[in-house]
Amino acid sequence: MLSKLLLVGAGGFIGAILRYGISQWINKRTASALPVATLFVNILGSFVLGLITGLDLSTLWVLFAGTGILGAFTTFSTFKLESVQLHFKKNWKTFVLYTVLSYTLGIALAWSGFHLGKLF
Secondary structure (H helix, E strand, O other): OHHHHHHHHHHHHHHHHHHHHHHHHHHHHOOOOOOHHHHHHHHHHHHHHHHHHHHOOOHHHHHHHHHHHHHHHOOHHHHHHHHHHHHHOOOHHHHHHHHHHHHHHHHHHHHHHHHHHHHO
């Protein structure tokens, strides 16, 4: 049990650092009302989690990479907060675009990753 907790924790440490670094890098290069950094990490994470699931890896790899790294890398709470902020700012077009892209691309890429993983 302790080894599983350590795997998730180590993965979470890596995922949080990756998310922060990638988000900083994207935010320095884009000026948009659309939260591009959060959208990017969430759809990338959806694809990779689908891939990991499709590859049918061992439980330890799923705990480390899926639960740990990708659990910290992706951020549903930030997506929701940014959506609410766009709503309160009455930035309707960006709000709808962000919501539709997040859900549609997230599901489509998770599905694609899963099926790609099954090929291997």
